[in-house]
Amino acid sequence: MKSVIEDIKNQQLKQVYLLYGDETYLKKQYRDKLHEAVLPADDTMNYTYFEGKGTAPGEVIDLAETMPFFAEHRLIVIENSGWFKTSSPQMAEYIKELPEFTYFVFVEEEVDKRNALFKAVKEKGRAAEMTRQDERTLIRWVAGMLKKEQKSIRESTLQLFLSKTGSDMENICQELEKLICYTMDRPEINDEDVEEICTTQIANKIFDMIGAVTEQNQKKALKLYYDLLALKEPPMRILFLISRQFNQLMQVKNMKTLGLDSSTIAKQAGLAPFLVKKYAAQTGRFTLEQLREAVEDCAQMEEAVKTGQLTDTISVELLIVKYSAMARGN
Numbered sequence: 001m002k003s004v005i006e007d008i009k010n011q012q013l014k015q016v017y018l019l020y021g022d023e024t025y026l027k028k029q030y031r032d033k034l035h036e037a038v039l040p041a042d043d044t045m046n047y048t049y050f051e052g053k054g055t056a057p058g059e060v061i062d063l064a065e066t067m068p069f070f071a072e073h074r075l076i077v078i079e080n081s082g083w084f085k086t087s088s089p090q091m092a093e094y095i096k097e098l099p100e101f102t103y104f105v106f107v108e109e110e111v112d113k114r115n116a117l118f119k120a121v122k123e124k125g126r127a128a129e130m131t132r133q134d135e136r137t138l139i140r141w142v143a144g145m146l147k148k149e150q151k152s153i154r155e156s157t158l159q160l161f162l163s164k165t166g167s168d169m170e171n172i173c174q175e176l177e178k179l180i181c182y183t184m185d186r187p188e189i190n191d192e193d194v195e196e197i198c199t200t201q202i203a204n205k206i207f208d209m210i211g212a213v214t215e216q217n218q219k220k221a222l223k224l225y226y227d228l229l230a231l232k233e234p235p236m237r238i239l240f241l242i243s244r245q246f247n248q249l250m251q252v253k254n255m256k257t258l259g260l261d262s263s264t265i266a267k268q269a270g271l272a273p274f275l276v277k278k279y280a281a282q283t284g285r286f287t288l289e290q291l292r293e294a295v296e297d298c299a300q301m302e303e304a305v306k307t308g309q310l311t312d313t314i315s316v317e318l319l320i321v322k323y324s325a326m327a328r329g330n
Helices: 002-010 024-038 057-064 089-095 116-124 135-148 155-165 169-183 191-197 202-214 218-230 235-257 262-269 273-283 288-306 312-324
Strands: 016-020 047-051 074-079 102-108 126-129
Touching: 002 024, 002 126, 016 024, 016 116, 024 074, 024 102, 024 169, 057 074, 057 089, 089 116, 116 126, 135 155, 135 169, 155 169, 155 191, 169 191, 202 218, 202 235, 202 273, 202 312, 218 235, 218 312, 235 262, 235 273, 235 288, 235 312, 262 273, 288 312
Parallel strands: 016 102, 016 126, 047 074, 074 102
Antiparallel strands: none
16 A cells, blocks of 8 residues: 555556455545546546446457547546456456556455456556554544544543444444534543444444354343344344354464464454454354354355255354353363
């Protein structure tokens, strides 16, 4: 990311940029910054946006060959094309011989670094990964935004806020805007404000539910499950999130056993660093074998639902009952 900032700051732009990763907010921010650096905001004649896997390379190339209209540059932004996961030999070759006036910004969620187009972009321009930020960075970022609004917040309250929002910066922005509006002219944001106005993300409710399972608090775990159903959350999505949670717990448990530190675990498991501590605490209540069994059970439950052996609602209930009654691990 720093290299992209430097390019913009020094007005030494590359012709091709790839912004990828799971932090949507940062990808949008850098996409828009690059747009502003290449073209004036009101220049719609020389700006083109494509989105989706149906984007045709030939159409993009034809446009890229077209001279800009009363301007020095033409900018083409392409999002979620899938070309960096599958392949687009045509684009990979074209990127190498771009006309001087054409600039590309690709925005993708996933990439394969062995992909020919990825390699071509790296040679011609920059590939910047936008990852979830760690807790300290998010705290500084949120505190900075609140300072601009002339509001203060205690660090403990900020941590409560992040425990509800998760590490997704786009969601944090939305929840922060609600908090600022809710507190109006009051300068300090407190715990009560956060509890009153901020929405706990579904994934965090899943985390709380599994926390109740690991504590063998079956009543609480089932209540949280029924709360999710009341929020119209589909049981199969809940099952998917439970499966993902158990899989992440298994990864953290395994890496902890290997003696890896929290920052390394966060990077390899694709987790925000502040979540690793919470996950590590939960893994202490399961053996590695129990976590593997849980992941396998989730897959079997999904299969049972798809083949009509169980209803989706019952399948999740059975998982909760089983693992909230299981003996604790080491």
